[in-house]
Amino acid sequence: MIVRSVRHRGLRRLIENDSSRFLRPSLVDRVRKILTVLILADDIEEFIADAPPGWRIHRLTGDRQSAWSVSVTGNWRITFYESDGYIDRLNLEDYH
Numbered sequence: 001m002i003v004r005s006v007r008h009r010g011l012r013r014l015i016e017n018d019s020s021r022f023l024r025p026s027l028v029d030r031v032r033k034i035l036t037v038l039i040l041a042d043d044i045e046e047f048i049a050d051a052p053p054g055w056r057i058h059r060l061t062g063d064r065q066s067a068w069s070v071s072v073t074g075n076w077r078i079t080f081y082e083s084d085g086y087i088d089r090l091n092l093e094d095y096h
Contacts, residue, residue: 001041001082007091011035011078023092030072031092044068044082 006012010022015035020028034055041047048057056071060079067089070078075096081088 001039001043001047001085001087003039003087003090005088005090007089008093011090011092015039024076027072027076027092031078034070034072034078038070038078038080038087043085 003015006015008022010020011031013019013022014028014031023031034051037050038047041050051057051070054071056069058069059065060067060069064079067079067081072078072092075094077093077095078090079093080090
């Protein structure tokens with residue numbers, strides 16, 4: 001899938017320059033794996049099929065019900081919106 005917009009500057013730098021400067025060192029390897037599978041997938045169904053169960057991919061609820069969430073570790077999640085094979089508002093969030 002094609003990433004159109006990234007909200008988290010650390011994710012943006014990782015995607016554009018392979019720089020992990022603005023990411024927690026403990027998250028970098030897992031974030032790289034998730035982004036690799038996400039970007040190489042043709043669509044959201046392929047991403048879900050290729051992801052291990054520990055990533056706990058699911059749609060959010062409430063006012064963000066069209067957003068997807070992928071568990072990185074602990075409270076950390078990668079969230080994004082998907083539309084026609086494009087990723088928008090890619091973000092790394094601490095839920096708590």
